[in-house]
Amino acid sequence: xNVTININGKEYSDDVEPRLLLAHFIRENANLTGTHVGCDxxxxxxxxxxxxxxxxxxxxxxxxxxxGKTITTVEGLAQNGKLVPIQEGFHEKHGLQCGFCTPGxxxxxxxxxxxxxxxxxxxxxxxxxxxxxRCTGYVNIVEAVKYAAEKMAEAQNG
Amino acid sequence: MIPAQxxxxxxxxxxxxxxxxxxxxxxxxxxxxxxxxxxMKFRLAQPAMIVDLNNIGGxxxxxxxxGWLKIGALTxxxxxxxxxxxxxKYPLLYDTTLSVAxxxxxxxxxxxxxxxxxxxxxxxxATMLAYRAQVVATGxxxxxTIPIDDFFQGLFATxxxxxxxxxxxxxxAPKPRSGGxxxxxxxxxxDFATAGVAVQLTLDAAGKVEYxxxxxxxxxxxxxxxxxxxxxxxxELPTAHFIExxxxxxxxDCDPNADLRGSVEYKRNLVRVLTMRALEKAVARAKGNG
Numbered sequence: 001x002n003v004t005i006n007i008n009g010k011e012y013s014d015d016v017e018p019r020l021l022l023a024h025f026i027r028e029n030a031n032l033t034g035t036h037v038g039c040d041x042x043x044x045x046x047x048x049x050x051x052x053x054x055x056x057x058x059x060x061x062x063x064x065x066x067x068g069k070t071i072t073t074v075e076g077l078a079q080n081g082k083l084v085p086i087q088e089g090f091h092e093k094h095g096l097q098c099g100f101c102t103p104g105x106x107x108x109x110x111x112x113x114x115x116x117x118x119x120x121x122x123x124x125x126x127x128x129x130x131x132x133x134r135c136t137g138y139v140n141i142v143e144a145v146k147y148a149a150e151k152m153a154e155a156q157n158g
Numbered sequence: 159m160i161p162a163q164x165x166x167x168x169x170x171x172x173x174x175x176x177x178x179x180x181x182x183x184x185x186x187x188x189x190x191x192x193x194x195x196x197x198m199k200f201r202l203a204q205p206a207m208i209v210d211l212n213n214i215g216g217x218x219x220x221x222x223x224x225g226w227l228k229i230g231a232l233t234x235x236x237x238x239x240x241x242x243x244x245x246x247k248y249p250l251l252y253d254t255t256l257s258v259a260x261x262x263x264x265x266x267x268x269x270x271x272x273x274x275x276x277x278x279x280x281x282x283x284a285t286m287l288a289y290r291a292q293v294v295a296t297g298x299x300x301x302x303t304i305p306i307d308d309f310f311q312g313l314f315a316t317x318x319x320x321x322x323x324x325x326x327x328x329x330x331a332p333k334p335r336s337g338g339x340x341x342x343x344x345x346x347x348x349d350f351a352t353a354g355v356a357v358q359l360t361l362d363a364a365g366k367v368e369y370x371x372x373x374x375x376x377x378x379x380x381x382x383x384x385x386x387x388x389x390x391x392x393x394e395l396p397t398a399h400f401i402e403x404x405x406x407x408x409x410x411d412c413d414p415n416a417d418l419r420g421s422v423e424y425k426r427n428l429v430r431v432l433t434m435r436a437l438e439k440a441v442a443r444a445k446g447n448g
Contacts, residue, residue, distance in 0.1 A: 013350030016206070019198075038159050042196050043348055045262055055262050060195045066167055079323060097240065108262060129347040130260030 004065040007032060008076030018064050022056075023047040025063035026073060034103050038132070045131035048104035049073050055111045057095060057130075060097035074103035077110070085151040086110055086144070095144030097135035104131045109145045117156075161198035165376040169211040172323065173366045175209050176298055178381060179321040180209045184421075187323060189232060189271035190261045194278075217325070220244070227251075235264035235272075248337025249443055250358050254285040257340060260348040273309070274324045276380065279350035282372030283310060283381030285340055286327070288356040291443065294326040301325070310380040333369070336360040337443030341432040342375065345419065351376045353417040355408065357430040357440040359396070359409045372436075374402070377412035377429055384408040396441045401434050408433040 005025065012030045019116045026035045026049065038046030040059055047059040050072040075086050089095060093150040096102045105128060112119070112127040121129070124145045125138070133141060165182075169175040173302035175354055186205035189192055197203040210389070211217065217232035220241055227237070227248060238244050245252045258264055258272065258281050266324040273284040273293060286306045293304050295318055309316050318324060332338070354375030362368040370391050372384040387404035394400045409430035416422050 019161045019163055021160075025357055040199065040260075042192060042263060044262070048262055057265050058190075058439050060192055060263075062166070062191075062195070064168070065191075065210060081334070116290065127261060130262035 001064050001067075003064055003100065005030075005063070005066050005068075008072060016063050018062060020063045020064045021059055022049070022051075022061040022066050022071075023058040025066070026058060026071070029063075032075050033071050034087060036100055036103060038100065041134065044101070045108065046092045046101050048107050049133065050107055050111060052112075055108045065083040072107065072110075074106060077106065084110070085148040086113070086157075087145035088151065089147035090141075093140050093143040093147050094138065095141045097137050101133045102132055105133070105141055107150065113149055114147070117149060117152060119145070121146070159199040161195070162201055162204040163207055164198075166209040166215040167207065170213050170215075172214060172296060172325065175211060175214065176296070176321060177325060178207070179296060179323070182209075183320050185209050185320075187211060187274070189274075190267040191271075192232065192267040193194075193271065193275045193277065204394065207436050210392050211323070222247075222331070225331050227331060229271040229327040229329070231323065231325050232268055233270070235259075235267045235269065236261070238269065239264060247332065248338070250285055250288060250340055250356060250440070253302070253338075253340035254281050254356065257342045257351075257354070259280055263348070270324045270327055272320060274316060275329065276314050278313065278378060278380050279376040280343065280381075281340065281354055283352065284354060284375040285356040285358075285379055286329070287373030287383050288338065288358040288371035288439055289329045290371055291327060291329045293324050294328065295319075295397055296325040297322040297424040303328075307383065308419055315380075315381045329355065332358070333360050333446050335362070336369070337440040337445070339436045339439035339443065341434065341436040341439070345426055350419075353377050353412070353414065353425050353427060353428045353432060355436045357433070357436040359391070359440050359444060361441070362397070362446050366393060368393075372408065372433065374408065374412050374429060374433075375406065377414040377425055379413075382412060384411055384433065386411055391437070398436065401437045401441075404437060405430040405434040 036046040037046035042060045049058045162408045185207035188210045217230040219230040221228045338358035344349040356373040360369035375384045386407035390403045409426045412429045414425035
């Protein structure tokens with residue numbers, strides 16, 4: 001089937017089998033390997049991308065279901081080489097060790113902070129509960145999300 | 159993991175979807191896909207055809223209408239989670255939704271799919287038993303309404319015909335002095351329940367139980383109604399004595415299997431404790447101390 005998916009502002013068209021998972025389309029057809037496949041069983045959230053601004057596990061969606069939709073992956077976060085607050089937060093607060101979960105963590109956080117710009121620590125932990133980190137780095141990940149929230153609030157207050 | 163090959167159709171209307179189901183008896187309906195797609199990846203499910211409902215407009219509603227909360231086939235768990243109506247008037251449904259999988263899965267998963275999939279480990283079936291909800295099945299001949307007690311027919315089985323679509327879930331609006339709660343034991347976020355108990359009840363003006371529904375998750379081949387526990391409380395003041403009796407009946411009447419989550423004895427005891435806790439919380443909520 002022919003699909004056209006807008007990923008990070010660019011259209012990718014291909015003839016794919018219906019069984020092709022969105023995660024594989026992103027990695028292998030669009031060659032955007034920042035989206036990771038971890039557990040491959042809808043648990044770990046490493047494959048999280050934004051589909052029309054909503055975080056979804058791209059290993060649990062078929063590429064044909066994303067036909068005509070707009071997707072943001074980790075490669076679409078920084079603009080003209082300038083990091084967005086969540087990326088800056090992970091950098092400043094050492095929010096990663098191996099980095100495998102980081103793209104999913106950041107995309108979940110971007111959508112979460114849009115919905116809840118001033119979250120408590122408990123709310124942050126709740127929001128990222130579908131993204132697993134195996135380096136046990138949750139303390140710094142939570143710090144990174146807090147950093148991004150503060151940074152975004154500052155920017156808004158000018 | 160790559161699923162087996164299948165034909166894919168994403169019709170734009172219910173009649174088109176029904177026509178596809180009629181001409182393809184082996185087709186499976188896809189809504190949120192958060193259970194079906196993993197099963198296909200494990201090749202535990204190998205449907206010849208997928209009929210994807212996601213391109214049908216107008217199925218993602220949540221309506222308070224004529225004494226019922228009506229929920230469409232494509233209403234996502236996250237919509238229930240974000241609804242003030244659900245949070246305030248349907249605390250049992252709210253509790254249950256929050257305990258389904260994790261926040262990202264809930265952005266895609268649907269309540270209707272959770273029921274139609276009929277996994278005894280799913281959380282909503284027990285909750286629908288507690289509410290005495292009903293579902294609307296749409297087929298070529300029109301709609302029929304199925305009471306939830308007639309819906310689940312064992313492991314992954316329902317009374318839906320292969321050419322019917324579960325198009326709406328209907329939950330009766332609770333009367334004043336109602337409360338509900340869902341208690342689930344899970345090893346970690348996103349895990350299936352070791353056991354879960356759903357309670358919905360209404361107290362009369364004198365504080366006696368005038369309505370009660372109790373459902374149990376993952377302690378049988380399908381979600382189970384704790385009938386003797388309900389009977390123990392109906393017409394009584396919900397005192398510690400009767401709550402304890404209800405817990406003991408639930409412990410005896412559930413039918414769990416031993417697995418990695420625990421032994422039969424452990425799960426039965428867990429059901430007793432969860433039943434009592436859910437009852438206590440439901441009573442507190444009915445009295446406005448939720």
